[in-house]
Amino acid sequence: MNILLFKLTLMPSVMALITLAIRRWGNKIGGLIGSMPWIAGPILLFFILEQGKEFGIRSIQGVMTGILALIAFCFSYSAFSRRWSWLPALLLAYGAYTVTALIFYYLRLDLYLSYALVIGTILVALWVFPKPSTEPFRVRRLPFDIPIRMVITTLFVLVITGLAHVLGPNWSGILTPFPIQTSILAIFSHSLQGSNAAITALRGLVMGLLGFTTFLFLQAFLLPEFSVAVSFGLAFIVNILINLIASRIW
Template identity: 50%
Template sequence: MMPIVIGGVTLASKKWGNLVGGMIASLPWIAGPIMLFFTLEQGVDFTVNSIKGVMIGIIGVLAFCFAYIYSAIKFKWYLSLLLAYLAFLTTTLLLNCIEALMGLNAWFASTIALSLIGLGIFPILEKKASLNQTLKYDIYLRMIIITVFVALITYLAKILGPTWSGILTPFPIITAILSAFTHYTQGAYGTSIILRGMLTGFIGFASFLYLQAILLPIYPIAIAFGLGFLVNILLNLLMRFLVKRFAK
């Protein structure tokens, strides 16, 4: 599934633009399958207990996005990626220290609030001359990287436990792949557009996770995931409409 997802997101970005590509990428393509395997292999309780960690992970991805775009203005993709991952790790480590102090409702509210604030203050860069660089076999490289990551996280779940498995579920792998490849081929401007698209989708993503904590203990997996995915898509469309409206 993962090669198909990253390949599809890449083609969507090329066809409909980076903003749409970023929004599509923010859907739970990675978190959904990982949580599905958590549920099947470790049980519903493990998955529900991991969701607070996933919320922490989303806040870490927000930090990743800001660190990457501000770094991309001055630095090349590899240094920007390194600084962004440092921001993610620092944020999640600090938040993990206070994870037990707040319940799921508080973490969900915090994630929504920070996502809205982040979207409102995310830098809008001036469009410059397009680099128009190409990278041979870029889609295949993306497919390999994302598949290895998903397999690794699900394999390590028993060792890591629910909290750290949750934190690493939204680990910015698809974000990193899209950021680095776009930065290399289109520069900082193109990267800012795709990251802004991802931020637009974080509200729906967080809502998908919150619904799993409510629905999984009650309903079959297919219903819980189906309803959550539907809500995620509807919220993404709503956020896209609002972003376009306020941008005018």
């Protein structure tokens, strides 16, 4: 199949399914499901198909930095959403994301230390994450919210994979977990259902980053030994198991 056609069919389908999962099982489980590597996995796959397996493996170190920045985004947006509407909360959270990404990019931590730091940061974030109030969620939907989410997600994937050869593996990896899907989740939850819904969804997403991070970390060791299908399949099983355990603990 043509890679461009693959992008144009896979990515909107993934975004639509995540949105339907949130509607079916609620914001917490929806956030947990949304944290699975539905976007980062295909982006890594496209890196490998277009730039080669070595490029994909080298991008994983940058992905760890991107995940730290993503945690900063989720925590910041949740905190700011209590006081402000979605736009100022989003801009401030993007600021937190950018500062975090730049700091850890220049620190140049190795893969093992980065992975340990990400896991530790996730656990701390879950401990201190803003708590939603007891106020019930509003239930409101835009008539075309699913197509809007599908288009935005697809455009992001096209841009980041299209610029990979210019950005190089490190910055391509850093931008792989860029909170485009997370932003969509936060904005729609916040604007349609209120701050509580956004906080609940983003906390579920941070919880799911335990498995998401491990999925990507394992690729650094699986891809050199196995095919892409086997590497992704084995790591995806591990991701699911971690998410199931995390959902029971938290």
